[in-house]
Amino acid sequence: MTRLEDQTPVFEMTDTHWRSLQKSGAAHKHRYGHAAVIAGPFGQGGAARLAARGALRIGAGLVSVVCRSDAVAEHAAQLNAIMVKPYTQDGEFQDHLTGIKPQAICIGPNLGLSSGNKTQVGQTLTLGLPMCIDADAITHLSDRGDPLPGISNPQSVMTPHEGELRRFIPEAFNTTSCRVTLAQHAAKKAGCVVLFKGPDTVVARPAHAPMIVSSKRFQHSSWLATAGSGDVLSGFITGLLARGFDAFDAACLAAELHFRCAEAFGPGLIAVDIPEMLPKVLR
Numbered sequence: 001m002t003r004l005e006d007q008t009p010v011f012e013m014t015d016t017h018w019r020s021l022q023k024s025g026a027a028h029k030h031r032y033g034h035a036a037v038i039a040g041p042f043g044q045g046g047a048a049r050l051a052a053r054g055a056l057r058i059g060a061g062l063v064s065v066v067c068r069s070d071a072v073a074e075h076a077a078q079l080n081a082i083m084v085k086p087y088t089q090d091g092e093f094q095d096h097l098t099g100i101k102p103q104a105i106c107i108g109p110n111l112g113l114s115s116g117n118k119t120q121v122g123q124t125l126t127l128g129l130p131m132c133i134d135a136d137a138i139t140h141l142s143d144r145g146d147p148l149p150g151i152s153n154p155q156s157v158m159t160p161h162e163g164e165l166r167r168f169i170p171e172a173f174n175t176t177s178c179r180v181t182l183a184q185h186a187a188k189k190a191g192c193v194v195l196f197k198g199p200d201t202v203v204a205r206p207a208h209a210p211m212i213v214s215s216k217r218f219q220h221s222s223w224l225a226t227a228g229s230g231d232v233l234s235g236f237i238t239g240l241l242a243r244g245f246d247a248f249d250a251a252c253l254a255a256e257l258h259f260r261c262a263e264a265f266g267p268g269l270i271a272v273d274i275p276e277m278l279p280k281v282l283r
C-alpha cells in the first residue's frame with residue numbers, strides 16, 4: 001500500500017521564493033513589520049532571544065522581546081538590535097502587547113507552565129494577530145483544564161515536536177503513526193497551519209493539501225538535534241509572518257532555510273549559529 005508520506009509533495013525553493021525574501025530598495029523598516037517575542041521568567045530568556053534573533057535575521061523590520069520588568073537586565077545585557085519591551089504588572093500584559101503594535105507574535109519558547117503563563121497565552125490569542133505558537137504555549141493549549149480561546153487563525157502557525165503534538169492530539173496517536181495524517185488532524189483541530197517538526201517536517205493546514213519539507217538531501221542537518229534550534233525556527237516563522245508572508249508559505253520557507261543554515265554551518269552547529277548562517281544562505 002502506498003503511504004500518505006510518499007504521496008505528499010516535497011517543498012522546493014523556486015526563484016519566486018528567493019526573490020520574495022529580498023528587500024526592495026525603496027522600503028524602510030516599518031514596511032517589513034514588527035515581530036514581538038514573549039519571553040518567560042527572569043533567567044529563562046535564552047529561548048526567546050534565539051527566536052528574536054531568528055526573526056531579525058530573516059528580515060522583520062523591527063523585533064522586540066516582551067518581558068517582565070525584572071527580566072530587563074538579563075535581556076538588555078545580551079541584545080542590541082533587538083528591543084526590550086518590559087511590562088511591570090501581569091495585569092498590564094495584554095495592553096502592553098497591543099501598544100507595541102506588532103504584526104506577528106511568537107509565544108511559547110521557555111514561556112513557563114504557570115497559570116499566569118497560561119493566561120498570557122489566552123490574552124495573546126485574543127488579539128487575533130498572526131502568531132507562531134510553540135513549546136509551552138502548545139502545552140497550555142493541550143491542557144484540559146480551563147479552556148483557552150481557540151487559535152482558529154489561518155495566518156498563524158503551530159510548531160510542535162512529537163512530544164508536544166502527542167499532548168495536543170493524544171487520541172490521534174492511538175489510531176495512526178502517519179506523520180502527515182497527524183499533522184492534518186492537528187491543523188483541523190487548531191484551525192491554523194501546523195508544522196510538525198522532524199527530519200521530514202510536515203506542514204499541514206485545514207482543508208488544503210499538506211507539504212513535506214525534507215532534510216534528506218542534506219548531509220549535516222541532523223546537527224539541528226540541539227537545544228534551542230526549534231526556538232530559532234519559531235523566530236524565522238514569526239519574522240516572515242511580520243513581513244506579511246502567508247502562514248503556509250512562511251512555515252515551508254522557514255523550515256527549508258533552517259535546514260539550509262544547518263547544512264551551511266556543518267558539524268558542531270549549536271542554536272546560536274543558525275540565524276548567523278542566514279546571510280550566507282540568502283546570498
Ligand SMILES: NC(=O)C1=CN([C@@H]2O[C@H](COP(=O)(O)OP(=O)(O)OC[C@H]3O[C@@H](n4cnc5c(N)ncnc54)[C@H](OP(=O)(O)O)[C@@H]3O)[C@@H](O)[C@H]2O)[C@@H](O)CC1
Pocket residue numbers: 044045046047048108109110111112135136139161162163164227228229230231
Ligand atoms: N535555550 C533555551 O532556553 C531552551 C529552552 N527550551 C525550552 O524548554 C522547554 C521544554 O521544552 P522540551 O521540548 O525540552 O520539553 P517538553 O515540552 O517537555 O518535551 C519533551 C518531551 O517530549 C517528548 N518528545 C517526543 N518527541 C520529541 C522530539 N522530537 N523532540 C523533543 N521531545 C520529544 C520527550 O519524550 P522522549 O522522546 O524523551 O521519550 C519528552 O518527554 C520549552 O519551553 C522550550 O522552549 C528548549 O527549547 C531548549 C533550549
Ligand SMILES: Nc1ncnc2c1ncn2[C@@H]1O[C@H](COP(=O)(O)OP(=O)(O)O)[C@@H](O)[C@H]1O
Pocket residue numbers: 135161197198199201215221222223224225226227228229230231232233258
Ligand atoms: N535529526 C534531525 N534532522 C533534521 N532536523 C532535525 C533533527 N533533529 C531535530 N531537527 C530539527 O530541529 C528542530 C528541533 O526543534 P525542538 O525539538 O523544538 O528544539 P528546541 O525545543 O530545543 O528548540 C526542529 O526544527 C527539527 O525539525
